Structures are given as C-alpha cells and as structure tokens.
Amino acid sequence: MARYTGASCKLCRREGQKLFLKGERCYGNKCAISRRAYAPGQHGAQRKKLSEYGLQLREKQKAKRFYGLLESQFRKYFEMASRKKGITGELLLQILETRLDNVVYRMGFATTRAEARQLVTHGHFEVNGKRVNIPSYLVKVNDAISVSEKSRKSVRFKEILDVTGSKVVPKWLEVDQENLTGKVVALPTREDIDLQVQEHLIVELYSK
Missing domain, CATH: 1.10.1050.10 (Ribosomal protein S4/S9, N-terminal domain)
Incomplete structure (x- = not known):
C-alpha cells in the first residue's frame, strides 16, 4: 500500500502543531516545531488568511x-x-x-504510530489469542491485545518500554507492561x- 515517505517533521510544521510522528524526538529540544514554528518552504513564514x-x-x-x-x-x-x-x-x-496500530501505540507498545503499524504488520501482536497482522483492524470492547509469546523475548520491546514506560495510558484501555498485554475496557469518548x-x-x- 502507498505510504508517505517524506520528512515527518515537515507535516507537523505544515499543520502548526505537534503530531507526535517522531516519538521521543517530539518531546526534546530537537523538535522541528520548537525550532521553526512555521510552515516549510520558501514562503512558509508568511502568514496567510485561510478561506x-x-x-x-x-x-x-x-x-x-x-x-x-x-x-x-x-x-x-x-x-x-x-x-x-x-x-x-x-x-x-x-x-x-x-485501529489496532493506534491501540498498540496508545498502550505504549510502540514509540510512534508508524512503528506500531510496522510491528503489527510483522505479526508481533495477537488479539484475543489470535495473531493479527492488519494495522487497520478495528478492536472492540473487551478485546485483549498482547505481544506474541515469541516476540516478548525481543530486545526491541524492552527498548520501547524504556521510552514509553511513563506514558499515560488512556482510561479506555488497561495495560500490563510486565506481561506486555492490554485490554479495551470501553470505547473512547471525545474527551479521551x-x-x-x-x-x-x-x-x-x-x-x-
């Protein structure tokens, strides 16, 4: 499937706010929005009134x-x-x-949605005990999401949790970081x- 392959930071600058597309970088002083808070391009710094x-x-x-x-x-x-x-x-x-890739990201099992999409596609996650490799899979209330038994030994997940361990998990999700499992306890509301x-x-x- 086609996918945007350009610079992620340009997208944040174009929209004028952080979209958190680069994971840990978005929280540091290297964030593009912090350094250049205007749209990319020759005329990006000029203010334009939108219709x-x-x-x-x-x-x-x-x-x-x-x-x-x-x-x-x-x-x-x-x-x-x-x-x-x-x-x-x-x-x-x-x-x-x-979407499954977003839920994986929200649970802290990936540092970005792009990484979550890749991990799901490579078969690292199960929903209700069955492997699902479709990032667009829509989860339902009471669905259990877990890292597959084989993938739990991967060093990558330890590295991910080192970055996302202190991340606040939305109240519509439950997460057990130690066992790399989670559950959808409700559908998200606008406030979530x-x-x-x-x-x-x-x-x-x-x-x-």
Whole structure:
C-alpha cells in the first residue's frame, strides 16, 4: 500500500502543531516545531488568511496525518461514521482511535504510530489469542491485545518500554507492561482523544 515517505517533521510544521510522528524526538529540544514554528518552504513564514474551505482542509489534513492515513482510507472511515447514529465527527475520531496500530501505540507498545503499524504488520501482536497482522483492524470492547509469546523475548520491546514506560495510558484501555498485554475496557469518548482538531470542520468539508 502507498505510504508517505517524506520528512515527518515537515507535516507537523505544515499543520502548526505537534503530531507526535517522531516519538521521543517530539518531546526534546530537537523538535522541528520548537525550532521553526512555521510552515516549510520558501514562503512558509508568511502568514496567510485561510478561506473557509482552507480551514476545513487543514483540519482534515491534520487528522489524516496524525493517524498516518491516506485520503482513500480516511474517506472510508468518514463514510463509516456517517452511517452510524450519533455525532459524525466524534464517531470518526472514535473509529480512528480503535485501529489496532493506534491501540498498540496508545498502550505504549510502540514509540510512534508508524512503528506500531510496522510491528503489527510483522505479526508481533495477537488479539484475543489470535495473531493479527492488519494495522487497520478495528478492536472492540473487551478485546485483549498482547505481544506474541515469541516476540516478548525481543530486545526491541524492552527498548520501547524504556521510552514509553511513563506514558499515560488512556482510561479506555488497561495495560500490563510486565506481561506486555492490554485490554479495551470501553470505547473512547471525545474527551479521551488528545488530537487538537475541530472535527465538525471535517464533516462540513466532506458534506459539500
């Protein structure tokens, strides 16, 4: 599948906020936003007034890049959310949060969503005791996520926990770091999602 392969820090600078795409680097003084808090490119430092469409587009791009998705994937999730009862924007974020790669990242079993996606693809995780290698797999309440028995011996997971050990786990998840297991105890609410995005603008953009 196609995937963005450019500089991750440029995406954060373009959106004007940290999207936490580089793991530990995002928390240090090497973070691109801390050093150059303006959009990349020759005219990036110039302030431009965005149109209504421009504002809606930026919010959509921000959410899409936060979760590391392409346009076709993101649109699919929007259509899925629009068919459900409730507030479409919040349902969209809820669906994105329950992707397996995001859940692995939220549990602290990967330093970035990109790494989580790679680890899932390589078969390092199980859901309810069965290996799942599809990053877009949507978890449900009471699903148990664990690092496979063979992978628990990997030095990489020890290195990951050294970085993410103090990370706050969202209240809709339970994690046992010692046994490299976790559980989905509830679906995330809007208050549980730390993405600074105005999701209603995304709904307006796709509803045109």
